[in-house]
Amino acid sequence: MRYFSAVLCVFLFSFPAWSSETSLRASTKIFLERCALCHGDDGMGGGLLPIRLSSYPITNLLSQQKNTTKKDLQMVITKGFGNDKISGFMPPWENELSGPEIGALAEFIMALRTDTETIRTYVADELAKRKLTVADGQALFQSRCSLCHGKTGDGKGRMARVITNPPPANLQKSLLPESYLHTIIAEGGQGVGRSGQMPPWKDQFSKKEIGVIINYLMTLRVPAK
Ligand code: HEC
Ligand code: HEC
Structure with missing residues (x-):
């Protein structure tokens, strides 16, 4: 008791x-x-x-x-x-x-x-x-990436006038696999031996956020004719 x-x-x-x-x-x-x-x-x-x-x-x-x-x-x-x-x-x-x-x-x-x-x-x-969706990826892309890569990902953002060698990539034409996209977005161009004008984002975005940005990038791709 x-x-x-x-x-x-x-x-x-x-x-x-x-x-x-x-x-x-x-x-x-x-x-x-x-x-x-x-x-x-x-x-x-x-x-x-x-x-x-x-x-x-x-x-x-x-x-x-x-x-x-x-x-x-x-x-x-x-x-x-x-x-x-x-x-x-x-x-x-x-x-x-x-x-x-x-x-x-x-x-x-x-x-x-x-x-x-x-x-x-x-x-x-x-x-x-919280679950992130492609819409979150779109919002992140428009606020952080479109300045260089353009609103539609065609590589013609406002900064493309000054960043020319190489210019921001045309993401509609990109054929890179997701794992490479992860690395270049997280580590920047320098992280994959390319231009340092493509900044690293790993300090600003979580893996999840980079994941939904990539999902959004996939929706921008235009099939090659
Ligand atoms: C559209 C904007 C807006 C939203 C949404 C909002 N608030 Fe406020 N709230 C304010 C503003 C502005 C003040 C300051 C008002 C002032 O000081 O005169 C305020 C003041 C307060 C205060 C008073 C603090 C104090 O010590 O006097 C409390 C408590 C509060 N909000 C709680 C909430 C809660 C809980 C929610 C969600 C259910 C909420 N608010 C949603 C704008 C908002
Ligand atoms: C300050 C300008 C700038 C910003 C902001 C920027 N990029 Fe870039 N990005 C570049 C440049 C320049 C390249 C080309 C690098 C090279 O070819 O060496 C590039 C290349 C890329 C590539 C490689 C594509 C391919 O097919 O080769 C991807 C993917 C990419 N960027 C995604 C992003 C994402 C996602 C963001 C936002 C989170 C972003 N970039 C923000 C300038 C930028």
Whole structure:
């Protein structure tokens, strides 16, 4: 009996920690889907919208803490700009998320502020789980490669005017196998004894990202006539 109650005690004491990790991981997912656009993946304000618009209000949830209690945070998330302390850029979530989800997000923000490192690991785990698609490959290609290789991969990007010897490759005509593509994209031209004007990307992209860029390159190929 004593053994049994000891086990029960351990169970009861460890339960809250376990349930809060589960719930924080679940809210990490919601945060990345709904909030990261403006608040950044880690809540530090580096979202796509604030970066694009210069007069955007500060969305860093760590440096800016107008609301600190769970109740107040829940209110801001629920009502957004309905709350007069808050700018019109913060949307209300009462019609998109359930009460418990909003409560869990308030706890997520409190944990982000007090135990930032733990939350960062949850964010990193969640991002690593995400499946990348050819559309992600296309977005990466257009933002990092098209300047040289052209929007359609024909080798006529804007930089092709100055990079001429050799010029950026025409990727529509490329016949290289995937394994070689991996190496030249990761290690750059120099990594395969070719021109250093083709930069190495391994410090910027994960293997997965290079993989979806290659999938996209395959869709650009035009069969030889
Ligand atoms: C369209 C952009 C946008 C989205 C999406 C967005 N927010 Fe905001 N949020 C803002 C802006 C801008 C502010 C700053 C408002 C101010 O300071 O007046 C803000 C402020 C906040 C605050 C107040 C911080 C404080 O201490 O006062 C909280 C909490 C918050 N957001 C949580 C969230 C959550 C949770 C989500 C996702 C469910 C989310 N936001 C989605 C733009 C956004
Ligand atoms: C600053 C200009 C520049 C940028 C940016 C650039 N490249 Fe290149 N790339 C080149 C040049 C120049 C070559 C030709 C190298 C040679 O022939 O020695 C090349 C060659 C290649 C090749 C070899 C193709 C073949 O059939 O020989 C591939 C694949 C490639 N680049 C993919 C990419 C991808 C993917 C990106 C973006 C992640 C990218 N490049 C960004 C300049 C660039």
